Amino acid sequence: MGAMTPAPSVLDHAPVLPVVVVEDAADAVPLARALVAGGLPAIEVTLRTPAALDAIRAIAAEVPAAVVGAGTVVSGRGVSDAVGAGARFLVSPGWTGGLLDAMEASGVPFLPGVSTASEVVALLERGVRDMKFFPAQAAGGTAYLRSLAGPLPQARFCPTGGISAASAPDYLRLPNVGCVGGTWMLPGDALAGRDWARVEALARQASTLRG
Numbered sequence: 001m002g003a004m005t006p007a008p009s010v011l012d013h014a015p016v017l018p019v020v021v022v023e024d025a026a027d028a029v030p031l032a033r034a035l036v037a038g039g040l041p042a043i044e045v046t047l048r049t050p051a052a053l054d055a056i057r058a059i060a061a062e063v064p065a066a067v068v069g070a071g072t073v074v075s076g077r078g079v080s081d082a083v084g085a086g087a088r089f090l091v092s093p094g095w096t097g098g099l100l101d102a103m104e105a106s107g108v109p110f111l112p113g114v115s116t117a118s119e120v121v122a123l124l125e126r127g128v129r130d131m132k133f134f135p136a137q138a139a140g141g142t143a144y145l146r147s148l149a150g151p152l153p154q155a156r157f158c159p160t161g162g163i164s165a166a167s168a169p170d171y172l173r174l175p176n177v178g179c180v181g182g183t184w185m186l187p188g189d190a191l192a193g194r195d196w197a198r199v200e201a202l203a204r205q206a207s208t209l210r211g
Helices: 025-037 050-060 078-087 097-105 117-125 141-149 168-172 189-193 196-207
Strands: 015-019 042-046 066-073 130-133 156-159 181-183
Touching: 015 025, 015 196, 025 042, 025 050, 025 196, 042 050, 050 066, 050 078, 078 097, 117 156, 141 156, 141 168, 156 181, 168 181, 189 196
Parallel strands: 015 042, 015 181, 042 066, 130 156
Antiparallel strands: none
């Protein structure tokens, strides 16, 4: 048997990674279908609600074209619960040695969160090159990431936090940004009204963004 092909990086699925907060697990499948139809196959479901794991489980089972992952992963238990529910990647807002060990042992791709140069260097020392930059706007935005590209060109980022459809192209233009995370294609009124056609249309616009 040949060597297994490694899973693609979370940064390489699409220019935008939707960050989804699911309040009602019944909404997970139609929401995921709308995002996939709009060209955003990778979906980060944050572990911020009681419905999150059921949502991941439902998307993994019923939307095969989706690459569903778990966000707001902050503990080893969160890692195991998410992977057990079917998460195919993990995203954390920050990291510790123990959390990084758990994510590395999970067998799925992961994006540990960073907001300082020292955190980036520490991850590179551990062999991790793909990271989440969070909270992107508050932590220095495009100017900060541009400054990191010179001394630390091997690090690649998914900036998340305060990014909009208008600002996303500025991030995507940077050489060290693979994709951006955002919620603008998931407006609250569309979710409350279960307007999946609108979500699909906004996802389609987001999927065409480039730097």
